[in-house]
Amino acid sequence: MKLQYRLDETVEIQGVTHRINLSFDTVLRLFDLLRDPDLPEAEKISLGLQLLLGVSFLYDIETQNEIFLAVLEAFDIWKRPEPRYDVNGNLLKPKVKDVAGQHFSFNYDADNIYAAFYQAYGIDLFEQQGKMRWEKFIALFGGLPDETRFRQIVSIRTRKPPKGKGSKEAKDELKKLKELYALPKEGEEDEQK
Structure with missing residues (x-):
């Protein structure tokens, strides 16, 4: 958050502008959704986008996932883990936050x-x-x-x-x-x- 700028209320996805709902209660519901062990990952992504943007996307799940992660990252809800490498320079899996x-x-x-x-x-x-x-x-x-x-x-x-x-x-x-x-x-x- 920067005090010298207004908070963005829209996000552009593949050339289309969408209003985004980032009220605190919506974000907390999103966290509940993402923690739900009974929902498959693809459904979490789809429902998460619908919760935040009020729309469903017909893109493949990989594209939806990239959109979802980009939205979360752009609005400081989630940060992409920094890449980690072993001593030989091989990429390691990201560390899961404890x-x-x-x-x-x-x-x-x-x-x-x-x-x-x-x-x-x-x-x-x-x-x-x-x-x-x-x-x-x-x-x-x-x-x-x-x-x-x-x-x-x-x-x-x-x-x-x-x-x-x-x-x-x-x-x-x-x-x-x-x-x-x-x-x-x-x-x-x-x-x-």
Whole structure:
């Protein structure tokens, strides 16, 4: 996002201009769609394009995939992995980002994210559905203050155990808090909410 330019509301695909829906709730639905283990990849791509652009394309799946990835990349929703090479110069498969390294979930932490936006900015995210652009949402999300419950929970999840003598109580307390606020394992998220 660049403050000196307006946010693009259209994207040109093979000479045709399409309006793009990048409201934060649409992008979050796109993430849900892409994580759905029951949908084949080709269907995810087709449905993803339809969600963002409101149209279906009759192109072959490879072309649809390139369009889809280009749209995601152009609007900073996804970044193409940098090519990696072994010592002999052979191209390696891209590294998959480690989900275990993520310390929040837009779905699991939704209540606390909603509350944090309301607390910090006075913004009701339900009233902003279909209105607030992804770029604005993610900028505000990244700027949430430490005083919000959401940031406090993320802090607990990322905090290292204290070191030194006399810290057994502090270690035990942190362990309890980490268990209380732990993200669910893959596939458990729906069951816990």
